[in-house]
Amino acid sequence: MKITFLGATKTVTGSNFLIEACGKKFLIDCGMWQGKVELEEQNAQDFEFNPKEIDFMLLTHAHIDHSGRIPKLYNEGFRNKIYAHKATCDLCALMLPDSGHIQEMENEWKNKKRMRRGEVEIPPLYTAEEAARSLEIFEPVQYDEIIEITQDIHVRFNDAGHMLGSSIIELWTKEEGEETKTVFTGDLGNNDIPLLDSPTMIESADYLIMESTYANRLHIKNEEKAELFLDIVSQTLDNGGSVVIPSFAVRKNTRNFI
Ligand SMILES: [Zn+2]
Numbered sequence: 001m002k003i004t005f006l007g008a009t010k011t012v013t014g015s016n017f018l019i020e021a022c023g024k025k026f027l028i029d030c031g032m033w034q035g036k037v038e039l040e041e042q043n044a045q046d047f048e049f050n051p052k053e054i055d056f057m058l059l060t061h062a063h064i065d066h067s068g069r070i071p072k073l074y075n076e077g078f079r080n081k082i083y084a085h086k087a088t089c090d091l092c093a094l095m096l097p098d099s100g101h102i103q104e105m106e107n108e109w110k111n112k113k114r115m116r117r118g119e120v121e122i123p124p125l126y127t128a129e130e131a132a133r134s135l136e137i138f139e140p141v142q143y144d145e146i147i148e149i150t151q152d153i154h155v156r157f158n159d160a161g162h163m164l165g166s167s168i169i170e171l172w173t174k175e176e177g178e179e180t181k182t183v184f185t186g187d188l189g190n191n192d193i194p195l196l197d198s199p200t201m202i203e204s205a206d207y208l209i210m211e212s213t214y215a216n217r218l219h220i221k222n223e224e225k226a227e228l229f230l231d232i233v234s235q236t237l238d239n240g241g242s243v244v245i246p247s248f249a250v251r252k253n254t255r256n257f258i
Contacts, residue, residue: 001019001020001021001173001175001180001182002019002020002021003017003018003019003182003209004017004018004019004020004048005017006018006047006048007029007031007033008029008031008065011035011039012035012065012213013031013032013033013034013035013039013065014031014032014033014034014039014042014065015028015029015030015031015060015065015066016028016029016030016031016069017029017184017209018048018049019171021153021173021175022150022152022153022173022174022175024055024056024150024153025049025053025054025055026054026055026056026057026058026153027054027056027057027058027073028057028058028059028060028169028184029057029058029059029060029066029067029186030057030059030066030067030068030069030070030072030073031063031064031065031066031067031068031069032064032065032067032068032069032099033065034064034065034068043068043069043072043125044125047072047073047076050077051073051076051077051078052076052077052078054073054078054080055080056080056081056082056083056149057070057073057078057080057081057082057083058082058083058084058155058169058171058184059082059083059084059088059092060088060160060166060167060168060169060184060185060186060187061085061088061160061162061163061165061166061167061186061187062084062087062088062091062092062095062163062164062165062250063163063187063250064095064099066186066187067088067092067095067096068096068099070082070092070096070131070134071096071099071100071125071126071130071131071133071134072125072126073134074130074133074134074137075126075130075134078137079137080137081137081138081139082137082138082139083139083141083147083149083155083157084138084139084140084141084157084165084167085140085141085142085143085157085165085166085167086140086141086142086165087164087165088164088165088166088167089135089138089139089140089165090165091163091164091165091250092135092138093135093138094250095250096131096132096134096135097128097129097131097132098128099131100124100126100127100128100129100130100131100132101128103124103125103126103127104124104127104128106124107122107123107124107125110122141157142157143157143158143159143167143200144156144157144158145157151174152173152174152175153171153172153173153174154171154172155169155170155171155172156169156170157169158170158199158200158202159197159199159200160185160186160187160188160189160199160200161188161189161190161191161193161196161197161198161199161200162186162187162188162189162196162199163187163189163196163250164196166186166187166189167186168183168184168185168186168188168199168200168202169183169184169186170182170183170202170205171183171184180206180207181204181205181206181207182205182206182207182208182209183202183205183207183208183209183210184209185208185209185210185211186211187211187213188210188211190219190222192222193222
């Protein structure tokens, strides 16, 4: 088995792994680069593989930094299945066309600037309509079921507790009579939080590919979080200030999903 790390390495976004095993080529995640301008410019670059040669894809969750280049993949000829949890498929049906809409809006603005500079207009990364078209290749799966992709490739999606549908993927590949188990955690949630279940405990793996965004810091204990939050709000109000609370949200036009 060969794994090529094409994104989310030394940075957080653009999650994309290419795996070659059992005579197949497949992807785990195909996310958008987000953040700095130089990073976002990478979205328009060619994939380091031929999308037409990819046999299937496994998607850990719907966040755009994991799913956002799927419509580009589709536009460039990828027509095989994308296995994802049912909730991930439902969320992608909202989020990918919305991402296409954002691409169109931003590109229109960039094209105006290009024209003022005497440069040619370029098309958006993908449109809302193209993103909607790519949804036809999604294949919904449930947690905890072993899925036979080929005789030698099996996978199981487990709850990662990070967002609705988020999955830790166990991958079993059998080559030359020997089975190897590789685990891709995708983004991981926390234990004992409201709204979401705790991440599933995976008991074994030969290889572990793990999200480590917050690996260099200690989280505050859950019971201390509310107290700390109230202290900050009270202190700020006592000082006559205003409190701005940023919130992670999955967005579809003006409606927010938490
Ligand atoms: Zn995420």
